[in-house]
Amino acid sequence: xxxxxxxxxxxxxxxxxxxxxxxxxxxxxxxxxxxxxxxxxxxxx
Amino acid sequence: xxxxxxxxxxxxxxxxxxxxxxxxxxxxxxxxxxxxxxxxxxxxxxxxxxxxxxxxxxxxxxxxxxxxxxxxxxxxxxxxxxxxxxxxxxxxxxxxxxxxxxxxxxxxxxxxxxxxxxxxxxxxxxxxxxxxxxxxxxxxxxxxxxxxxxxxxxxxxxxxxxxxxxxxxxxxxxxxxxxxxxxxxxxxxxxxxxxxxxxxxxxxxxxxxxxxxxxxxxxxxxxxxxxxxxxxxxxxxxxxxxxxxxxxxxxxxxxxxxxxxxxxxxxxxxxxxxxxxxxxxxxxxxxxxxxxxxxxxxxxxxxxxxxxxxxxxxxxxxxxxxxxxxxxxxxxxxxxxxxxxxxxxxxxxxxxxxxxxxxxxxxxxxxxxxxxxxxxxxxxxxxxxxx
Numbered sequence: 435x436x437x438x439x440x441x442x443x444x445x446x447x448x449x450x451x452x453x454x455x456x457x458x459x460x461x462x463x464x465x466x467x468x469x470x471x472x473x474x475x476x477x478x479x
Numbered sequence: 480x481x482x483x484x485x486x487x488x489x490x491x492x493x494x495x496x497x498x499x500x501x502x503x504x505x506x507x508x509x510x511x512x513x514x515x516x517x518x519x520x521x522x523x524x525x526x527x528x529x530x531x532x533x534x535x536x537x538x539x540x541x542x543x544x545x546x547x548x549x550x551x552x553x554x555x556x557x558x559x560x561x562x563x564x565x566x567x568x569x570x571x572x573x574x575x576x577x578x579x580x581x582x583x584x585x586x587x588x589x590x591x592x593x594x595x596x597x598x599x600x601x602x603x604x605x606x607x608x609x610x611x612x613x614x615x616x617x618x619x620x621x622x623x624x625x626x627x628x629x630x631x632x633x634x635x636x637x638x639x640x641x642x643x644x645x646x647x648x649x650x651x652x653x654x655x656x657x658x659x660x661x662x663x664x665x666x667x668x669x670x671x672x673x674x675x676x677x678x679x680x681x682x683x684x685x686x687x688x689x690x691x692x693x694x695x696x697x698x699x700x701x702x703x704x705x706x707x708x709x710x711x712x713x714x715x716x717x718x719x720x721x722x723x724x725x726x727x728x729x730x731x732x733x734x735x736x737x738x739x740x741x742x743x744x745x746x747x748x749x750x751x752x753x754x755x756x757x758x759x760x761x762x763x764x765x766x767x768x769x770x771x772x773x774x775x776x777x778x779x780x781x782x783x784x785x786x787x788x789x790x791x792x793x794x795x796x797x798x799x800x801x802x803x804x805x806x807x808x809x810x811x812x813x814x815x816x817x818x819x820x821x822x823x824x825x826x827x828x829x830x831x832x833x834x835x836x837x838x839x840x841x842x843x844x845x846x847x848x849x850x851x852x853x854x855x856x857x858x859x860x861x862x863x864x865x866x
Contacts, residue, residue: 440613440618440619440622441602441603441606441607441613442603443596443598443599443602443603444599446602447598447602449619450618450619450622453619453623454619454620454622454623454626455622455623455626456623457623457626457627458626466626468698469629470625470626470629471598471601472699473555473558473629473632474558474559474562474606474609474610474625474629475601475605475609475665475669475670476669477668477669478553478554478555
């Protein structure tokens with residue numbers, strides 16, 4: 435998958451969890467993703 | 480009991496209309512002012528957590544508020560910058576931090592998709608519009624960098640709240656305690672924007688209502704409610720906060736239709752679990768007072784922005800604790816005596832039976848919003864005055 439397909443779901447979503455969040459323990463990545471999306475979609479970001 | 484716990488208890492007593500001898504003073508003063516009043520340039524400090532931290536300490540040393548809305552957590556620009564966003568303007572000369580005035584990252588046909596799967600909508604339709612450089616850059620690396628910035632931002636929030644606790648100041652209402660927007664606000668502020676949402680409420684009201692009713696106060700608040708234990712946190716003032724910003728475009732009828740169900744959920748939860756919620760309520764709200772009058776007494780603090788609090792108290796009574804009242808215009812352009820006289824008037828009229836927390840009526844977000852000498856005089860008065 436190229437980076438252009440990063441916005442596919444759930445494939446791109448899972449790819450970011452696996453590759454972009456690789457420094458986070460695997461079992462914590464989904465919870466982290468929810469917090470990550472909350473912040474980057476907020477009005478303040 | 481520590482001094483921090485005393486401050487937290489005083490906040491709770493105000494919420495419950497228990498009279499105390501002194502009124503608490505909450506800083507409705509935000510990052511750009513805290514940074515510049517402390518001698519930093521925004522263009523330097525906004526990307527440097529050490530400078531933001533020092534700015535908060537200097538500001539507190541100078542003004543000695545009891546509570547703060549913001550410990551310089553409002554604008555996590557390092558996160559959005561890592562995603563390539565430059566949709567903000569830092570103006571050091573005028574002390575301004577500006578954003579685009581309206582947004583629109585969804586279309587009317589997206590309501591059904593959001594209902595079906597919000598994550599899928601955000602992932603496939605939202606992110607590439609809001610963060611357009613993800614389309615052409617190394618998106619995997621940019622997401623990774625942004626994730627590390629989220630961790631750095633959260634670490635800063637933990638550190639500044641911990642350090643301010645050592646200075647006897649309870650957690651800030653933003654990022655110190657849980658804070659939420661209902662889904663109408665998410666539509667207004669983050670997804671559809673003012674114009675788009677206004678049109679949708681006229682053209683496709685059923686879709687807007689169905690989404691607002693279904694999503695109510697969002698997944699974050701659902702998780703908070705699910706994990707909640709009965710009782711209030713002795714180390715904070717409020718237990719959680721809600722921000723009411725986009726309701727200002729609604730008529731009373733629209734408020735009842737699109738907004739009230741989610742606000743009622745907050746009221747019901749606060750009463751059932753013995754929590755205190757701090758409502759940050761922008762604009763003028765007199766047409767909505769009958770809804771605020773349904774708040775469970777002792778559980779709701781409402782910081783009204785443009786309201787005449789004397790009139791609000793007559794109409795809403797003791798169902799909520801009022802917060803705010805000090806006119807920013809007066810702080811900016813009045814004399815010290817005028818400011819202190821008005822502060823005394825507010826406290827004498829609103830705090831006689833408890834139920835009042837002193838603060839600036841509007842967000843103080845620009846250097847032109849206040850005269851530091853007036854703010855110092857008012858804070859000294861509020862600190863020393865006994866009811």
